[in-house]
Amino acid sequence: MRTTSTTPPARTGVTLLGLGAMGSALAARLLGEGHPVTVWNRTPGRATALVERGAESADAVAEAVTARPLIVACLLRHPSVHETLDPVVDGLRGRTLVNLTTTTPVEARELAAWAAGYDIAYLDGAILAVPAMIGTPGAQIFYSGSQPVYERYRGVFDAWATSTYDGRDAGMASLIDLAMLSGMYQMFAGFFHGAAMVGSEGMTAARFAARTAPFLSAMTNGLAAHARVIDGGDYTAPGQQSLEFSDLSHLVRASEEQGVDPTPIAAVQTLISRQIGAGHGSEGLARVYESLRAEAAATSGHA
Ligand code: NDP
Numbered sequence: 001m002r003t004t005s006t007t008p009p010a011r012t013g014v015t016l017l018g019l020g021a022m023g024s025a026l027a028a029r030l031l032g033e034g035h036p037v038t039v040w041n042r043t044p045g046r047a048t049a050l051v052e053r054g055a056e057s058a059d060a061v062a063e064a065v066t067a068r069p070l071i072v073a074c075l076l077r078h079p080s081v082h083e084t085l086d087p088v089v090d091g092l093r094g095r096t097l098v099n100l101t102t103t104t105p106v107e108a109r110e111l112a113a114w115a116a117g118y119d120i121a122y123l124d125g126a127i128l129a130v131p132a133m134i135g136t137p138g139a140q141i142f143y144s145g146s147q148p149v150y151e152r153y154r155g156v157f158d159a160w161a162t163s164t165y166d167g168r169d170a171g172m173a174s175l176i177d178l179a180m181l182s183g184m185y186q187m188f189a190g191f192f193h194g195a196a197m198v199g200s201e202g203m204t205a206a207r208f209a210a211r212t213a214p215f216l217s218a219m220t221n222g223l224a225a226h227a228r229v230i231d232g233g234d235y236t237a238p239g240q241q242s243l244e245f246s247d248l249s250h251l252v253r254a255s256e257e258q259g260v261d262p263t264p265i266a267a268v269q270t271l272i273s274r275q276i277g278a279g280h281g282s283e284g285l286a287r288v289y290e291s292l293r294a295e296a297a298a299t300s301g302h303a
Contacts, residue, residue: 105171112170126177240284
């Protein structure tokens, strides 16, 4: 959402490719804001509700990609973007493509390079919201790639969500989105593991959720302190919880004693043990970051 501008958003013609749950929500929001919208979907019959609200429906993707100045793809995965657009790429030459399909950063960069080869202005986007949130301030969409495209179409983007531009590297939006989702899913896995532990003695997941949610929420205050240590690079600075103190062997053992698979917590313990084994036991817990970074550098070839 745009929060500071006083000018009304410009009405922009948009083609939306892909009418799944998310694509339909994006198209519906634009119609609600008065933007002219053309829609296309691989499987016919998904445009009916949007057409009733004023959308034009294109039968062929070739027709869709030339119908409006801004083309937005919200398909399933990276291959579906090529499957849809490769056959009509000549119609896309000189036009603007915003790809909101979830991809990895490498896939987003591949699409940006592909687009550049056909003189297509390309902006990648990553949606941090569920369809019902589209058009609410809690929805976030990250963008990276062409800055002129981002600036030109802010009126459209701000109709959908709180927009953030993450730079010209088309992979950055996806990278940040997936990194945030990594934290979310591991937190959920931690909750599922904890629920299974207490569930082994009959406590309901609902009761456990009520007990643990405020605690987890309070713990997020610690992220900034860990970040300061990581960015400063001094894991010996005073005031940190040491890796030795953070040894989670007892937690893994307790899980096993309850007959609960310890995989999520055992993974954390593996990272801690690796640092203790390397002689850093008296240093701060945030040093786990170094284990992960070393792994990334080894697989990507970066120092
Ligand atoms: P859906 O499964 O509801 O819809 C998938 C869409 O992709 C359909 O329009 C489908 O067309 C189309 N599609 C799939 N494969 C192809 C293909 N090979 N060629 C052409 N079209 C294809 O998914 P969503 O709408 O929920 O998600 C769309 C994108 O948004 C995904 O990348 C998803 O990760 C992302 N997203 C979704 C969120 C959500 O909560 N839903 C949250 C954040 C991101 P057809 O009808 O013909 O099968």
